Amino acid sequence: MSDPNIGRLLSKRYQIQQLIGTGAMGRVYRAKDILLGGVPVAVKFLALSIQNQKMGLQNRFQREAKTCALLGQKSIHIVRVMDYGIDSNNTPFYVMEYLPGKSLNQIIRQQHLSIPRFLSMSRQISLGLQCAHNGIPVDGAVYPIIHRDIKPSNMLVIPDPSFGELVKVLDFGVAKLLQGNTDQTKYYLGTLSYSSPEQMQGKELDNRADIYSLGVMMFEMLTGKMPLVAPTNSFKAWYKTHQSQPPRTFAEVAPALEIPQLAKNLVMSCLAKARGDRPQSITEVLQVLESLEKNNSPQKVPPENNRPSQALVIRDQRNQKLKPHVDQSASQSQSDLLGSASWPSNKPIADIVFPQSINFHGEMLPALWVMLPQAEIINRVLSKIYNQFLFINTPHPMLLWITVIYNQQHGAKFLPYYLDMKTSLGQEITYLLAQKVSYRLLLFAREAPQRCSHVLTSNIDPAQPQRLQQWIAMSKTFPSSADPQLSKSLLKSEYEKMKPMILAKMENVFF
Template sequence: MPSDPNIGRILQNRYQLVGLLGQGAMGKVYEARNNLLGGVPVAVKFLSQTLLNQKMRDRFMREATTCALLGQRSMHIVNVTDYGVDEDEIPYYVMEYLKGDSLSEIIMRQPLPLPRFLNLTRQICLGLQCAHEGIPVDGEICPIVHRDIKPSNILVTRDLSMGEVAKILDFGIAKTLQADSNQTNCFMGTLAYSSPEQMEGHELDARSDIYSLGVMMFQMLTGKMPLNADTHSFGGWYRAHHQQPPRSLAEANSSLRVPKALETLIMSCLAKSPGDRPQSANEVIKQLKPFEERYIPGLNVATAIGDTLNKVPVTKTKPPLTSDTIGRAYSWPANKPIGDISFPNPIRTDQGMLPSIWVMLSEQEIFSRQACTRYNQFLFAPAPHPSLLWLTVLYTRKAGARWLSCYLDLKTPQGQQMTRLLSESGQYRLLFFAKEEPQRCANVMTSTIALAQCERLNFSLD
């Protein structure tokens, strides 16, 4: 068998292709090394040469843009970091390299035990909720409907601090819902997982993905499909999705024992009419919460708390400190290296102790991100010892995303203090120092923390 001619190629003088990871209808995905960053592994997806028409080029670029915007907001969606066209005019995009198994491979080995099912389902719902909340398109926020939710489009990887992490892949046929655009008018998707309205070519919204999620949830628990088509054809699956009631979990797997309320939730996701399903992924998350609390021992805060009641009072904060104010008071610590790093450190001001992240970047990058959108997330990991992963993303359309990550050890007084300050203040400062001139603070930004996240931070200290 001839070797792949792409192996060994170098794209943009940085991405060296080292192996084929897989291929599908849209194209091939390669493992690569980013030579400019010390050989960091990445994945590169090429559009198939048989699809090099303008419509497919546009769709491919839209997939890359969608994943780039969503991936920076949710760790449960594959993150795209670069896009380009090679010397043969074939478009490609670069994404994070994920090592793990697809959910379909996991299910083929055996159905998921209930705790694992609950953990992965919640993560998938978090990713879906992020997509359904939308991305900015021409100045407006437009929801994204995936349209092809199925086990082979979910990759389960393992993180040393957070355990199993589910990632939604393949937004190649995702639909951006814009008020002034034509909606879905033809069938696209996978027959066995498509909603009734999707097969009819109707306008779709988040509830179509909820139906596909219901099919997948049923399969995750039983190893079987809730519906069986008389023929594996469009007509056969059309009749099944429209006319056939889903079988019970016990019919599919007689040895399975799950709470009746959980089966009711799955069956509601499989309702033929969109109005009879949960209306959002967040609604599914809320209904999963009691089962998580019961069946997952030591569930981490990010999973267990979910949408807690608003118990933390909202307090008015004092005016933010300016760059000049902090710049006069702080310089880069002598015991920290000069390089692209970030670390947590409280600062003492006349407003009291304030939580902050100190960040060192090049002067040019600091300047390019003076006006940027800021996102944050806090993820609690109970093992091997309690810690908090503090993620901050700085995003501009031109410069892309810059990820800043810090760990807070909740067994130490320092980690507990910072977590408490974050919970109480509802915001934190980002102090930027230029590598070229570390003696003074070059810029200061404020990142606010959502109320629900403040509650989770407070809970993590209990």
């Protein structure tokens, strides 16, 4: 049977193209926004029809949708809602950013999560929850938002050049909306295996209900199994299980796994039956996760004595031929850097790039930390390096730092990074770039992340430092008038237009 929504034009704007997901809460479609030139979006039709206007459900939907839209603008760990409405069939819908990625549910069923990856994902999810629980100001009042349906299928994991993996939470406020004005003790909506005892009882929920569901999910992320198992998948069976059955232990479920005791304690505390026995806020959960990330750093491996000299590639600012060479006078310094640089414990072992200054013999130097497959690093040691900076001051001051590593045989590796110029990190890194007129690229192999594999140096065009200083001053002066993501999107659009020109320029400059 064909889907009547496919091909439909919604609100004279969204052309429905493909069904991409279904669930208890509704159906999700990929669509294109024809008013914005066909930009892809995701449209979710809720499993609800607004027939009785006296119930005030339409006003309730609009308030919930507006609140969730504001929530997505406040945190990068929450999927952004960009539009909402009610279609001709009285079915509510909302329009979200379209993000190609995988659900956490898919990931944990395909592979075992390492401890660093578990900690990174859990921290990002908790940051999204913290933003929601703290509340969103709407029409002069602050509305705390409880998700009510925390589970792996509501977590979207997206490859991201800055984060490695960016985790976003879906469907904030939808469970509450779908309950409408019904008697909560008679109408349950949620996911049985993840629901807190008080949710099963139909009680008024607070942030600790989400913390319980997070505990169930974290147990599953670590072990691949559920902490609670009901004899049948019925409401009655799960009600009894959540009320009285103690959760299974890690030793019982996964005796061979090496899990930090602090992580075990955190998960089990989240699974407490009484909400007063759980962490009382998501901030408490975050503190433990951040402590675990800090202490879970890989041990540093000393450099090998027989390591060969590393090639430094210097960009000639006069656009003459770029010649890779080994800087003999700096070989000892480079060796020191290779031995001292250790991959930060709070970063995932993944193909990512991020800026972080390094203290080198008492001098602070700007650096771009890059993790790639080992074979790709070896292929690009003898390369040309290109850099460029793009800046936008409105709606939010943002700097795009572009680095390209190129050789003829293996092509170009683009390494973009967006610096929020309203943050201390953005301003400090930009200041160092202007002062030092060069930066290091610290290359780490994904297969051997404990130590730095190669160090490259990229010089900055002599005309750029003055501009960088001006951009810092402008960023301090200009206010932010909108979500930083809007500026990032504008810069990304310009960057995509520039990439073919940058590539052509690199191809025309030979060794």
